[in-house]
Amino acid sequence: MKLKSSFVVLPLALMALSKSGALAQTVTIPIETNKNALVLEADDKHDLSTIYFGPKLADGKEYNHLSAAYGKDNDYTGLMASAYAPAGSRNLLEPAIAITHADGNQSLDLKYVSHKVDKVSDDVSLLSIVLKDQVYNTEVTLYYKSYFKDDVIEQWSTIRNGEKGTIVLNKFASADLYLKAGSFFLTQYHGDWAKEMRPETSQITHGIKTLDSKLGTRADLFQPPVFMVSMDKPATEDEGTVLYGSIEWSGNYRTDLELDPENNLRIISGINNYASAYQLKANESFTTPPFLSVLSANGKGEASRKLQHWARNYKLLDGNGSRLTLLNNWESTYFDFDETKLAALLKDTKKLGVDMFLLDDGWFGNKYPRNGDHSGLGDWQETKTKLPNGIASLVKGAGDNGVKFGIWIEPEMVNPKSELYEKHPDWVIKQPKRDEYYFRNQLVLDLANPTVQDFVYGIVDNLFTQNPALAYIKWDCNAVIYNAYSAYLKKDQSQFYVDYMKGLYNVLSRIRTKYPKVPMMLCSGGGGRVDYNALQYFTEFWPSDNTDPLERVFIQWEYSYFYPSIASSNHVTDWSKLPIKYRVDVASMGKLGFDIVISKLPENDLKFVQNAVTNFNGFKDVVWHGDQYRLLDPRENPVASVAYVNEAKTKAIMFNYLVNYRYDEGSKAPIRLKGLDPAKQYKVKEINLYPGTNSGVDENQTYTGDFLMKVGINPKVNSGRSSVVLQLDAQ
Numbered sequence: 001m002k003l004k005s006s007f008v009v010l011p012l013a014l015m016a017l018s019k020s021g022a023l024a025q026t027v028t029i030p031i032e033t034n035k036n037a038l039v040l041e042a043d044d045k046h047d048l049s050t051i052y053f054g055p056k057l058a059d060g061k062e063y064n065h066l067s068a069a070y071g072k073d074n075d076y077t078g079l080m081a082s083a084y085a086p087a088g089s090r091n092l093l094e095p096a097i098a099i100t101h102a103d104g105n106q107s108l109d110l111k112y113v114s115h116k117v118d119k120v121s122d123d124v125s126l127l128s129i130v131l132k133d134q135v136y137n138t139e140v141t142l143y144y145k146s147y148f149k150d151d152v153i154e155q156w157s158t159i160r161n162g163e164k165g166t167i168v169l170n171k172f173a174s175a176d177l178y179l180k181a182g183s184f185f186l187t188q189y190h191g192d193w194a195k196e197m198r199p200e201t202s203q204i205t206h207g208i209k210t211l212d213s214k215l216g217t218r219a220d221l222f223q224p225p226v227f228m229v230s231m232d233k234p235a236t237e238d239e240g241t242v243l244y245g246s247i248e249w250s251g252n253y254r255t256d257l258e259l260d261p262e263n264n265l266r267i268i269s270g271i272n273n274y275a276s277a278y279q280l281k282a283n284e285s286f287t288t289p290p291f292l293s294v295l296s297a298n299g300k301g302e303a304s305r306k307l308q309h310w311a312r313n314y315k316l317l318d319g320n321g322s323r324l325t326l327l328n329n330w331e332s333t334y335f336d337f338d339e340t341k342l343a344a345l346l347k348d349t350k351k352l353g354v355d356m357f358l359l360d361d362g363w364f365g366n367k368y369p370r371n372g373d374h375s376g377l378g379d380w381q382e383t384k385t386k387l388p389n390g391i392a393s394l395v396k397g398a399g400d401n402g403v404k405f406g407i408w409i410e411p412e413m414v415n416p417k418s419e420l421y422e423k424h425p426d427w428v429i430k431q432p433k434r435d436e437y438y439f440r441n442q443l444v445l446d447l448a449n450p451t452v453q454d455f456v457y458g459i460v461d462n463l464f465t466q467n468p469a470l471a472y473i474k475w476d477c478n479a480v481i482y483n484a485y486s487a488y489l490k491k492d493q494s495q496f497y498v499d500y501m502k503g504l505y506n507v508l509s510r511i512r513t514k515y516p517k518v519p520m521m522l523c524s525g526g527g528g529r530v531d532y533n534a535l536q537y538f539t540e541f542w543p544s545d546n547t548d549p550l551e552r553v554f555i556q557w558e559y560s561y562f563y564p565s566i567a568s569s570n571h572v573t574d575w576s577k578l579p580i581k582y583r584v585d586v587a588s589m590g591k592l593g594f595d596i597v598i599s600k601l602p603e604n605d606l607k608f609v610q611n612a613v614t615n616f617n618g619f620k621d622v623v624w625h626g627d628q629y630r631l632l633d634p635r636e637n638p639v640a641s642v643a644y645v646n647e648a649k650t651k652a653i654m655f656n657y658l659v660n661y662r663y664d665e666g667s668k669a670p671i672r673l674k675g676l677d678p679a680k681q682y683k684v685k686e687i688n689l690y691p692g693t694n695s696g697v698d699e700n701q702t703y704t705g706d707f708l709m710k711v712g713i714n715p716k717v718n719s720g721r722s723s724v725v726l727q728l729d730a731q
């Protein structure tokens, strides 16, 4: 990271020590963003605590009054609000860090030593605070990277072993937050294949609530790492104080939410220490992945707009760029295709008007051709019987048709029925003395092994070297890790889960060094693999294999709290009997793709789809780079409504869907917009009309933003108009 300037904010605390060893005065460290302040304080015993996280104070000097105002009288450990609670000394609650020292001792007591702030840019600052144990030579640096405009904070730690021998990290969290409020409400998510992102909200009671994953890879299939905590009452879209949090890690994670005896909430989040005690040799250090949080006093909508804005600007690969619309062959052919079929699909891609054809699973394997999901995975050579002229001729064929070409891979995996498995059984994660156990008939390759990392990198590198015009990769990951064991790690098995992820990131960062921008989709047999560490390397993710648009209204709604729409790959498929218009409209709230048989579409459906692609190209910029406003919640209303408004507030797109199919349900009243300019006049036009149907709005009328936000407009959604898209243009 390049730092523009670097300076020490306060004199090193040790210099301020009195003779008794106490700090002459407490050291208050505020981290201020546009609207908030996270305030830390080292007291006279050098214990570093979080003393405040809320709206920033007008007068910064008054942060010094905070600890007296809140008091710590009942905390006889002095560590409940610790900024990084250590295990084995005075602490009686869940620790953020637990260590076994080289001599076997398990105690740790971290004391504040110094801190500094580096200004990364006008918007970004990096605070680092050094803590040290007074008995053992263990040093921890806490990092807080704050993004001023978006009120986002990333925090992580680096643990250094200054001892002569090896120490063991039994727990090594990234963040230890402390929130004060009258009550706390947790919104968490759960799911499974085709049922991703199901929310549950409950009041947090005393004790510990743990969100975690032990799946090894595609780790958030059952429980994604994202969560929300509302303070005092459950936040709504526009009201209430809410903190969003997520660890940026694609493997096993663990977040503990502990309501302590003082009724305050401790949030300790990091890599899951389950089966993962990590050894650090003398002079080695371990850096934890960032934990991300955003705090808003104005409800869930504002929090998500900040997070989406931050993601586009700082994390998601090419977040401010463009994306390719596409036609995918998965659901139209599955494994059953050849050059003739694909040639026809390339023509359909052009006819449809999208940018690219995406060849899915089934193009590889010769000894064990990939004609189903039981064989061939790992053997990345074109199946000669299906594609005698190879990928190169398909890429050329796409170019001849004026479209780009993308390809599916699942490089971390292997079918036992493959040449790869026969040649390299020691590259596969499996217990040496136990039966193999499969997830979708496959096993996971051992990315803790550098040779396997080279192999996986080589799959991508070879594809691009042999086909420089290849425009896109769909990177799939369809299995979890059973029987976690690495032949490479031998006796150090407890490092496996962490080293697997480090190996994956190593491969991805090598790919990005050589191919910085080529778009790649993070897919995982449906959802179950999206987080902000992975999204540094990917331009988009696959929210779910469930592409039924009614389901997608709900699934995309929940993802949108945490991820921007430009990252959401939405495909139109035949999963549902809902009209093609409904399916296309829902998929247009993100990165539009198709996975249907274009040649079999009835004439009007085809006309509609071609027109919708043209419309999408006209408004995609607003959906991808604008601000998103959730207007009507599908869980509370018969109609769901979502709008996107561009930064200049000159253009907005409003999507409205019937989600309750009972008799006479629909939009009975105007739906209020948000985020418009009250003073501007807007013309409202219905777009994506199915051929032969009429607009439900009066297109000769203009309305002020004021009217549209106070009264709204009725999109006239009903069973005959189950999906309505309105475009608003400032005059």
Ligand code: GLA
Binding pocket: 330, 360, 361, 408, 476, 478, 523, 524, 525, 526, 542, 545
């Ligand atoms: C996963 C993906 C699908 C498809 C198949 C291919 O299930 O989610 O989109 O690519 O794999 O096997």
